[in-house]
Amino acid sequence: MSAFFLTIFVPFFCRAVVQGVPLLFGATGEILTEKSGHLNLGIPGTMYMGAIGGVIGAFIYEQKVENLNPFLGIMIPLLFSLLFSGLMGLLYCFLTVTLRANQNVTGLALTTFGVGCGNFFGGSLIKITKADVPNVILTRTHNLFCKTLPFASKLGWFGEMVFSYSFLAYLSVIIAVIAAFVLNKTRVGLHLRAVGESPATADAAGINVDRYKYVSTIVGSMIAGLGGLYYIMDYACGVWSNDGFGDRGWLAVALVIFTLWRPALCIFGSFIFGGLYIIHNYLTQALHLSFASQELVQMTPYVVTILVLIAISLRKKRETQPPAHLGQNYFREER
């Protein structure tokens, strides 16, 4: 047991967590938005923008300075990332809340826009570096972002499984816990849930519906953007390549459904999704899977999401349903 545990399970677990962190950021952000009644399908584009924002910040700082100041080296990419993803959230809100555009169309358009925009900036930076490979390499910033807790290596497998991650990974869990607390235990959370369940009721109760929608969507987008930043600066070792983010944005949206709109469940859900995302590597070795079977295994998160959707639709339990007004815009004087 112990050989399997130490050589296979522990590394697998750690890699699953690392894969799960971007999904956890994305899903927590998306839950905040969806709780306000807005289905933001622009999340994949928003996460992509969060990633390129961080890359731009880090690139500018690395170009300007020889020795990075650790504080600035982290804060500049972080703030750029938040700015880019926040702007995506603002744009989504302006279109769907103020102009009342169709949420699905707007979201999909923003995903296309975000990916295109990210690739444009990415391509431009690659041109500037004049490198042989089509990458932007930010090793010095990566070294700042991937710092783990100092005592991780002294605690054996336990240290590796629990303490070997970078600060953004812990931040993702902390944010998810805070989001769960705010949603369920505070007045702000009560009001936000009311806005998503029944905006007319919230409005009649004197809640500023539009403000709640704006704030929750922009904050949610910023949180989701951190997922992109984590992916580049930690997982991808500070190496940006165009279209490198894959389908993680959509997995984050699927994770929201899988965890029934609960940020606390998202913490575990993200690790499960992360594990399912990479398990094919392990199964290939163990079971000698063909390439086609690997692709099938990679589909598992989506299949699981569909099964969850079927299950909650069949059970019709009110507490596990999506926010009642999800996807519908609100206009007070509509008759």
Next chain:
Amino acid sequence: MKEENPVSDPTKVTSNAPAIELRGITKTFGSVVANNNVNLLVNRGEILSILGENGSGKTTLMNMISGIYFPDKGQIFIDGQEVLIRSPKDAFKYRIGMIHQHFKLVDLFTATENIVLGLEDGRKYDLAAYGKEIAAICEQYGFVIDLNKKIYNMSVSEKQTVEIIKVLYRGADILILDEPTAVLTPQETETLFAVLRRMREAGKSIIIITHKLHEVLSISNRVSVLCKGQYIGTVNTAETNESELTEMMVGKKISLNIHRSEPKGVEDRLVVDNLRCVDREGLPVLKGISFTAKSGEILGIAGIAGSGQRELLEAIAGLQPLTEGTITYNNPTSGKAENLRDKTPTQIRELGVRLSFVPEDRLGMGLVGNMDIVDNMMLRSYRKGPLGFLNRKPPATLADTIISDLEVVTPSSKTPVRRLSGGNVQKVLVGREIASAPTVFMAAYPVRGLDINSSFTIYNLLNEQKEKGVAVIFVGEDLDVLLELCDRILVIGSGAVTGVVDARTVTKEQVGLLMTKTAQEGGTEDGE
């Protein structure tokens, strides 16, 4: 009806200024005037009823007091001070609380959560502490309710109780109740009225919107009447009676000079017997409706909106599942009697039973807004034609005929119907339905929102159908039109028939009284 003297003890009035006063309030939606120059006054410790038919602007008026809408013109005074109520928040500030007809509650929340929703009192968010305070209010006014129950598990009457506690908890002194008894059983209504009387004794001002006359007389001190957005007047309940109120509510008879021919070739076409159905919550909507529609005559259906007209027409068209009842169709070509309940909507249509629009979604149910007139004609003929290819010729000809015959104002038959005005949309829809030579033609509110000329075009169309021997069923809201256009009028109240009258001899007041009467359940009358 009058169990007690409705006038409260005058010593309860603490201030001379009225609790709330409205002067010259006007509100328009597009070209529709919902309220025109309305005045209203409520004192402390008083219950004021607002009486009016549906569409008379009662709810719009109350929405302006509670900050949902903002008036175009006019002033609102609270305790003699002029105020601006721009949002529901402002309304709370002036201690106004509204209990809407459609409850504003979050289904997923408990009673307590709903009651504290939107509260910004700067205190710690502690549901247990709030629960205690709310329980105290319940005790004071005699409400019995489980505060931790979720709304979706509650009965209609429990939900209403939560709404009332909600406004009381916020310290409302002026309570507005929009048709609070429409959804209640008689026992629940009595309980509610007992609570309202207790609140009046505690010095609250209460405005209650209703169209049930006996309730007005039993609960209120004074009555204000609205008719078609106009303010008619206010009377003391003690000095009035049902017939005076009805006359104020329906207004003076106006002569319209609609052409009406004598029915010819009258035979029973559609015999409806004891129709019953329930809504999504399982509450009865149709409570045993029976009537006969005859060929060559127009049968009018009158009633307060939402009394079951829509469900009745949809039941005949096969769109509404029934729990009980039969619909017998006497087929004029085969001479056989057929039960429509066994048939699909398509089969019913093919027999020649045509349902024209219900205006809540004039476009939604009958026409596709983004398609042009020709394509909309094809919605009725797309199944015809060989091998799944469409023949666009006949519908194009039909579209042109309708445009010229009914004087539809449109750039061409290729214009999306969404861009036409309401009247022209309605002409297109009626034109298409009557082009298929129906034997039963049902039209619900076909002239709502139309100008006078378009309305007369529709009346003439209906008359033409009648003269062709079609059994026409006309659901209307304007009593003047019903009295001049129809041959017989079926009056329904809360899903049951309250009377069938001869439109040539009946008076407006008689119909008005029947509309506000609640029939005995299963009360079935036939016009014979």
